[in-house]
Amino acid sequence: MRIVLLGAPGAGKGTVARLLSSRSGAPQISTGDILRGAVESGSPLGRKAAVYMDRGDLVPDDLILGLVEERLRGRDCEKGFLLDGFPRTIPQAEALGGILERIGAGLDLAVNLEVHRQLLIQRLTTRRTCSNPDCQEIFNLITKPPAGGGKCTECGAPVVQRSDETESAIATRLDTYLAKSAPLIGFYEELGILFTSRSVTKEDSLRDITGALERAGGASS
Ligand code: ADP
Numbered sequence: 001m002r003i004v005l006l007g008a009p010g011a012g013k014g015t016v017a018r019l020l021s022s023r024s025g026a027p028q029i030s031t032g033d034i035l036r037g038a039v040e041s042g043s044p045l046g047r048k049a050a051v052y053m054d055r056g057d058l059v060p061d062d063l064i065l066g067l068v069e070e071r072l073r074g075r076d077c078e079k080g081f082l083l084d085g086f087p088r089t090i091p092q093a094e095a096l097g098g099i100l101e102r103i104g105a106g107l108d109l110a111v112n113l114e115v116h117r118q119l120l121i122q123r124l125t126t127r128r129t130c131s132n133p134d135c136q137e138i139f140n141l142i143t144k145p146p147a148g149g150g151k152c153t154e155c156g157a158p159v160v161q162r163s164d165e166t167e168s169a170i171a172t173r174l175d176t177y178l179a180k181s182a183p184l185i186g187f188y189e190e191l192g193i194l195f196t197s198r199s200v201t202k203e204d205s206l207r208d209i210t211g212a213l214e215r216a217g218g219a220s221s
Contacts, residue, residue, distance in 0.1 A: 001026055001213060002105055004083040004096070006184050007113030008177045009170070010120035010127070014138055015202050016113065016209065017084040026080035029071055030136075031064060031088075036162075037133035054163050056172030058088060058180065061095070069099045080108075088181045093188075108216050110188035111209055112196040117174065119200070124170045132157035 001024055005013040014030060021028040035053060038046030045063060052059045068086055071077070087093040100106060115123075123140065130137040130152040137154045139146045146152060146159040164173065188194040193216070197208040 001080040001082070002100075002108050003081075003209075003213075004087065004107060004110045004188070005085075005113065006110055006181070006188070008115065008117075008120050008181075009173045010123040011113040011115045012202060012205060013084045013113060016111075016205050017082040018138075019202060019206055020082055020209065024080065026082055027074075027076050028082045028084055029068070029077075029086070030084040031068065031086040032084075033133075033136050034067060034071070035059060036136065040131075040133045054169065056164050056169035056176065058176060061089075061091060064092070065095050065099075068096070069102075072099060072103060072105075087184060090183055090187055093184055107191075107193055109209075109213060110184075110191075110194050111212070112185050112188075112194060113205060114196055114198045115200070120174065121170065124165055124173075125167070127162070127165060128159045129162050130155060130157050131160045 001020070003020070005017055007013050014028075014032075017028040017030065020026070035046070035049045039050045039053065040046065045067075049059045049063055064086065068083075072081065083096075087096050126141040128139040128141060128146060128150075130139075132152065132155050135152060135155040135157060137152050137159075138144075139152075139159055147156075150159050151157070152159050164170075185194060185196075195209070195212040195216075197205050197212075199205040199208055
């Protein structure tokens, strides 16, 4: 399966991508996770990206596009991939089209996770993330709390609030989504591969997506 996940911050792209990835073996490719890993390591890319990320703004394309192409050329992507957080703008979607043409692969589905703004804000303010760049498990103070002492249940590293999960950065991220990323829904609708899920729980979203994939004939590819 070759899928892109669309949806506002907090819509559940990362959670759904992880579940689909563990079921199918296709890797989850999260540009947010890759960038946070770069910030953590203090690399030149990470230092440049952190300025944008902490404000809730998009990182410029010249920092992102090469990174995505290199990742998609990885051997593990022969099984397919789940793109989570990329593309985020129409130019990025066009660039992705070019990358896939060079690789000789096409998308099966663009999944749009549609969630109310009020619920998004509630999820984002209570979200916590594992600080280990190789893990980045997602927690929620209400629905999925970390282990005692604020530790990750998967790897034991401290669980933290992301630096872009302040009230003002959250507002910027939601506004940026509406202005720059929401138009992707129309873009993929025109390509005839859009599927929208309005489910609230991850189980329901997963069931919706699995059904859509079967209809698209991509479940086993
Ligand atoms: P969310 O979807 O919850 O906002 P992500 O982890 O996907 O979180 O992204 C966090 C931040 O990383 C974004 O606010 C942005 O600064 C940067 N980022 C991630 N993916 C992209 C992308 N495709 N283009 C530009 N910036 C990106």
